[in-house]
């Protein structure tokens with residue numbers, strides 16, 4: 001069983017022209033052991049920052065994050081060997097000219113034999129219905145195709161923990177369903193931020209983040225309800241009314 005521990009973590013960043021740092025995440029502690037964990041919350045609430053702590057892309061200003069016994073600051077290489085991270089924007093992740101080359105690049109460390117590597121890449125691309133696009137420039141793919149490719153390239157190396165930062169933003173209904181089924185069938189622990197509340201409802205545990213604080217931690221249905229309630233109270237109805245008057 002995987003274990004991701006956040007111990008008294010907070011994240012602050014310096015702000016140009018100000019002596020006062022901005023707090024992205026306020027002091028929190030968490031132990032994540034469930035297989036499917038969703039992180040939901042408003043734009044700018046701190047979801048990506050929370051996910052990025054898991055593979056050391058963001059370092060805690062205070063406290064520590066430990067993934068399967070490895071501290072994300074001191075043992076960042078080992079952590080990244082464990083944690084596959086899929087970015088919201090696939091172009092910030094895909095580095096090779098074509099999907100086939102990108103997946104093969106991911107596999108270069110784990111499969112030394114090039115024939116075996118090519119075969120494995122084909123299997124992975126096929127699993128996501130991307131084989132017919134394998135040799136097309138990644139810039140010629142649609143946004144959704146790129147998002148699936150980014151997921152395929154990360155899953156190819158079989159990480160122990162999969163972190164998905166809003167993985168369905170560009171997907172159509174069919175591919176969203178493919179993502180949903182893929183996530184449901186994975187052996188890996190999955191931690192996913194999403195604005196797709198149907199996806200969130202599939203999770204074993206949901207965290208609701210609001211203004212850098214975890215304001216709910218519990219079951220999916222209750223978490224989604226809490227988030228909906230937060231959104232309802234935050235709607236700028238009065239201000240819209242002012243404009244239209």
Ligand SMILES: Nc1ncnc2c1ncn2[C@@H]1O[C@H](COP(=O)(O)OP(=O)(O)OP(=O)(O)O)[C@@H](O)[C@H]1O
Pocket residue numbers: 013022024041042043044045046047048049050
């Ligand atoms: N390096 C940084 N320097 C300054 N501010 C930052 C930095 N990184 C993130 N932020 C700010 O921290 C807040 C949280 O950002 P984060 O990307 O974690 O939000 P999010 O919940 O993932 O949002 P979204 O749903 O829009 O993707 C935002 O206000 C963002 O502008």
